Amino acid sequence: MPQKADKIFSFPPSTLFRAWSKDEGLAQVPLYRQALYEHGVAKIQCEFGGNMEEKSELLLEIVNALGKADSHSATEGALWDIKNKPEGVISQGTGQKAIAISHTLDEFSWHIDGSFEEKPTRFFAFHIIHPDKQGGGVFRLLPVADIVNSLPDDITEILATKDFNIKVPPEFFKGAHTLRKPLLERPANGPALIRYRKGVCSADEHDVVAQKAIRVLENLLQAEDTGFAVPAEHFKEDTLLLLDNRRFLHSRTSIRDPNRWLRRVRFHADSAAA
Numbered sequence: 001m002p003q004k005a006d007k008i009f010s011f012p013p014s015t016l017f018r019a020w021s022k023d024e025g026l027a028q029v030p031l032y033r034q035a036l037y038e039h040g041v042a043k044i045q046c047e048f049g050g051n052m053e054e055k056s057e058l059l060l061e062i063v064n065a066l067g068k069a070d071s072h073s074a075t076e077g078a079l080w081d082i083k084n085k086p087e088g089v090i091s092q093g094t095g096q097k098a099i100a101i102s103h104t105l106d107e108f109s110w111h112i113d114g115s116f117e118e119k120p121t122r123f124f125a126f127h128i129i130h131p132d133k134q135g136g137g138v139f140r141l142l143p144v145a146d147i148v149n150s151l152p153d154d155i156t157e158i159l160a161t162k163d164f165n166i167k168v169p170p171e172f173f174k175g176a177h178t179l180r181k182p183l184l185e186r187p188a189n190g191p192a193l194i195r196y197r198k199g200v201c202s203a204d205e206h207d208v209v210a211q212k213a214i215r216v217l218e219n220l221l222q223a224e225d226t227g228f229a230v231p232a233e234h235f236k237e238d239t240l241l242l243l244d245n246r247r248f249l250h251s252r253t254s255i256r257d258p259n260r261w262l263r264r265v266r267f268h269a270d271s272a273a274a
Contacts (some may be wrong), residue, residue, distance in 0.1 A: 040247035093173030105255035111197035117230035136256030
């Protein structure tokens with residue numbers, strides 16, 4: 001994926017919030033919900049003191065007011081640290097150490113969160129503890145509608161009707177190592193979902209039609225002018241960023257600052273909270 005990010009993501013004014021206290025942060029939940037469903041994003045700048053744990057707790061409270069936080073694996077809970085973590089985690093699926101891409105300094109190409117889940121969460125959120133201060137780790141967003149609208153009709157049909165192989169990374173094991181699902185979901189109401197992550201999703205070896213479809217999708221995702229960079233002014237310390245996992249794919253450039261540190265929460269919408 002190209003490293004340059006010459007197109008900038010523009011936050012609609014109604015998606016930008018400030019919280020001068022924890023109580024104020026919680027009081028604005030209806031506005032965050034409206035921003036998420038209308039624009040797919042809500043950004044909250046925490047303007048109050050306190051330590052990072054208090055702000056992560058606020059994020060969890062906001063998430064659980066909006067829906068229901070999901071666990072990351074059979075052994076890891078709702079909060080997941082995105083930071084350089086060479087020790088990784090122990091996978092319950094293999095009993096061995098597993099290192100997620102989010103625990104490295106590597107680039108992470110276009111994907112949705114939990115593409116390998118039976119039911120990927122509708123939303124996810126970050127608590128930005130320490131952004132990359134050396135110009136790396138640029139967070140980028142790609143509207144799914146841009147990709148779906150660019151796909152030929154026959155490719156769209158294949159991605160939506162054929163089952164593809166999806167490999168569950170060992171660090172996110174919850175009981176199954178693999179599953180088979182279409183890569184495109186088109187609900188009657190709400191945005192489409194592209195269930196994609198490079199290295200996780202693949203077509204059957206002898207299914208030339210499915211292989212062609214996934215190549216077309218990957219070529220679109222690898223185009224040089226694809227996506228929008230989130231500017232540093234909106235990706236700074238003490239920011240809580242809520243995102244629609246259906247509306248956007250996301251990626252990051254390689255990390256330059258080894259102290260870069262985010263916390264992530266994946267969460268289901270209200271209707272899926274049962």
